Amino acid sequence: IGRGTGNRPYDVYDKAETVSKAQLLTEIKKIDGSGSGLDADLLDGKQSSTGNVVNTVAVRDYNGDINARLLRTEWSGGGWNRSYLLGMNVNGGVDTDNYARPTHVNNGVFIGVGQTWRDVTASRALGVTYTNNTGKPIVVNIRVNRNAVSTAGVRVVVNGISVEIGINTNSGGGNIAIGNIIIPNGVTYVAYSSAEPASLTYWHELR
Numbered sequence: 001i002g003r004g005t006g007n008r009p010y011d012v013y014d015k016a017e018t019v020s021k022a023q024l025l026t027e028i029k030k031i032d033g034s035g036s037g038l039d040a041d042l043l044d045g046k047q048s049s050t051g052n053v054v055n056t057v058a059v060r061d062y063n064g065d066i067n068a069r070l071l072r073t074e075w076s077g078g079g080w081n082r083s084y085l086l087g088m089n090v091n092g093g094v095d096t097d098n099y100a101r102p103t104h105v106n107n108g109v110f111i112g113v114g115q116t117w118r119d120v121t122a123s124r125a126l127g128v129t130y131t132n133n134t135g136k137p138i139v140v141n142i143r144v145n146r147n148a149v150s151t152a153g154v155r156v157v158v159n160g161i162s163v164e165i166g167i168n169t170n171s172g173g174g175n176i177a178i179g180n181i182i183i184p185n186g187v188t189y190v191a192y193s194s195a196e197p198a199s200l201t202y203w204h205e206l207r
Helices: 023-032
Strands: 071-077 080-088 098-105 118-119 138-146 149-159 161-170 175-183 188-193 198-207
Touching: 138 149, 138 161, 138 188, 175 198
Parallel strands: 149 175
Antiparallel strands: 071 080, 080 098, 118 198, 138 175, 138 198, 149 161, 149 188, 161 175
16 A cells, blocks of 8 residues: 555555555544545444444344344325334243334324314213214213202213212302213213212313
8 A cells, every 4th residue: 555646545556655554544534524435433423332322323232132222113105104113022931932023003092192172061961871982092071060068079980880080079059070081992981970969061072
């Protein structure tokens, strides 16, 4: 290797000036950088790492494995988006398939995504069974009122399980009870006045 000219700092000659490794490295560093086509120790400005280290380029460790906190892929097509998380097969165990498998993350099933609060009071009544067939969980907000000196309460029976969501006692009269509950997709729900008889004031749903 010998000293060249112009954009070729080093050329190969039959008779060349001998340079040390340190001198060669110094000259390479002069042209190393973005756009040079040469990057001596970084990839796009990132160091490599065999561990789970942020802002590094993952490389295989001595076992041939790649370590990462989370691997995520996305695909868009047909007017919708899907995301996948790669995680261990939940059925895996000793001497079984424990390779990572993609798990579909359907953003549409999350509460509040693509949903709005609606006043459904006109189409709801206490003691009547309804079914959440929206395809995702919903939130139900109910208020009942009892114009008497007593206790007002509201409970919701979800697939046969009774859940108390609001109760209030007022010795001065004019009691109200307000409560919220999440209704899973595909289940039935029915609301009742849980203490003494009360009337439905409003019924809102996030759906």
